[in-house]
Amino acid sequence: MIDPVSLGRHLHDLRTGRGLALSALAKDAGVSVSMLSAIERGEKTPTVVVLSRIADGLGLSLSRLLADLETDRVIVRRAADQDHVAEPGGWHRTVLTPVVPGVNFEWIRTTLPPGCDAGTFPAYAPGSHEFVAVESGTLCLGVGETEYVLAAGDSLYFPADVEHSYANRTEDPCAYHVAALIMRPRENRMTPAREP
Structure with a gap:
């Protein structure tokens, strides 16, 4: 750790x-x-x-x-140590994964309140991947020019080298998980300021 x-x-x-x-x-x-x-x-x-x-x-x-900082091959990230970020517009993300040297992987849980649009995110480098699984509610996930409507229990994979967006257009809250393998950090995003 x-x-x-x-x-x-x-x-x-x-x-x-x-x-x-x-x-x-x-x-x-x-x-x-x-x-x-x-x-x-x-x-x-x-x-x-x-x-x-x-x-x-x-x-x-x-x-x-x-390289010189890793002291243990097993890394535990307690719930109290997870990053909780409240974003403009009322959406909230929690970074569940610990930092692992040399591994550009993140697992994030996001909640979107009713009617919340989290914005559009620019593409990662080629070779990046995202997996999305909806825990509750309905998620509108834009991948390139196509939008997919995902209900609780649905999941989706896409190569993350395209613009993508997340929105909840219903009157109920939505919670979903994003597992992302990031080949390198992306440039500054368009709007708002962080990845959901």
Whole structure:
């Protein structure tokens, strides 16, 4: 398991060793200064996507960045340690997976309130994949130019190298899971600010 304090110290040392200010690395990595600062202080454990962006900003691969930090092959992420993010428009995501060195995989549970459109997300790099499974309610999932309406219990796979969108157009809440294998971090998204 990667200790957040050790990770933060390691990132701080790498950044200062390259003569980079916090704001410069944040800009190069495409993350906020406050997020990067919290990670360096060991107060926040970054997701795989955020950590990949930081590695890119430092000119390193993710596996090289984390090579000396892995202390255990089994990584447990307790419910209390999961990242819970409330997004504009009332939707909420929980990142369920721990960060694993060299593995660009995330499993996210998202809830969309009635009538919520989470927005359109740009394509990942070729070779990326997403699996979506609806837990409850109805999800309208756009993949490229086609929209799929998924009910509770339905699932869908798509190559994630196309634009995609998530919306709940019903009067009932919707909950679903996204399992994503990400080949590299995507560029800044269009609207809103985060992947559901």
